[in-house]
Amino acid sequence: MSTNVNHAMTTPTKSVSSVAPAANDETSKKTMANSLAVRTLPTPRQLKKAIPLNETLSVQVDQHRQQISDLLSGATAESNKFLIITGPCSLHDEEAALDYGRRLKLLNDQLSDKLLIVMRTYIEKPRTTTGWKGLAYDPERNGNGNIELGLTRSRSVLLKLVEMGLPLAVEALNPMTMQYIDDLISWTAIGARTAESQIHREMISHLAMPVGIKNGTDGSVDTAVNAMISASRSHHCLGTDIDGNIVMLDTPGNPDTHVVLRGGRNLTNYDADSIHRTLAQLEKAVDENTLHPKVIVDCSHDNAQKKHERQVDIAIEVIEQRVGLGKNAPNQGIAGIMLESFIEPGKQGMSGPNQDGNLCYGLSITDPCLGWEQTEKLLKALHARMA
């Protein structure tokens, strides 16, 4: 990974200019904070201290970040591997997430000569309108919030997965949430709903890891390419430090980004033409910026039209483009794929498949996922297709 991104998100900031005086009672009545219930949370430092990542595991996370970075830059033998980001749409049940992690680790031990496998461990969910927002925000799934418990349980389950030796992937939705878990994560996504947001681009520019940026929900790839350019540069921006102080950040810029093609507005973009068009756009941007002209294909979302079984055919089609099987010439610009996969296939509502409040174990409560059996078969088929 390039040296200028080797700052943890928690790197002490350069300057905190001054501390604002407390508002007097009259003005405070008009502030946003006073119109809402305010509950103090532990700071990122406090949570990281309570659920610590030891030095050995921290080195492991660095190595995983570096492997993904090398795969994107084509720097080493690692770059010939195919990146697979796979796991549930969202983590809602820690036991099932650990069960999935154990299965994935065993499979990884068989396939890691050709595949670089990263587990999807999303604890924040962006919603089109409303819905469950993820383990970090509503761990008890009763709509009461309890973010302190959510952050604690999230950090705890992520740490257990890191202890299994797995590299982890999340979507970074709220920059403050990321401060509580960033040291555990090896790859981050910026979602289709936030790739155009300046705040997210600023956040990427000081995330010390590779970041995949989704095309917009309308299918726009420009959004992702513009985000890559913006995030590769240094920004002066508002943020919080590890102790929860509001600070000005001077970010280093992050060149370790790439596009994630997820389809949009019911149209798919995993076909060879769409991928070539995106890569050509990236190649053009590379002339003026330090960027990776690489894509990964999200086999779910609009590409699968929310039909989880379609992910299998899409993944096979994409790896055949990568290695040059069938009518395709080999395309090294395709760095990998993303799958939504869990233990059981499909999805269930928040009250379980029978609406009686009993959730089915290992079944997604957000987007539909491939089941474990299909996933295992698919990853072996992808491995077999890699030269």
Ligand SMILES: O=C[C@H](O)[C@H](O)COP(=O)(O)O
């Ligand atoms: O991946 C998950 C969903 O596609 C995303 O969070 C949006 O979900 P929603 O449209 O059900 O709100």
Ligand SMILES: C=C(OP(=O)(O)O)C(=O)O
């Ligand atoms: C929300 C997700 O994706 P997208 O931003 O592509 O909708 C996701 O991967 O969980």
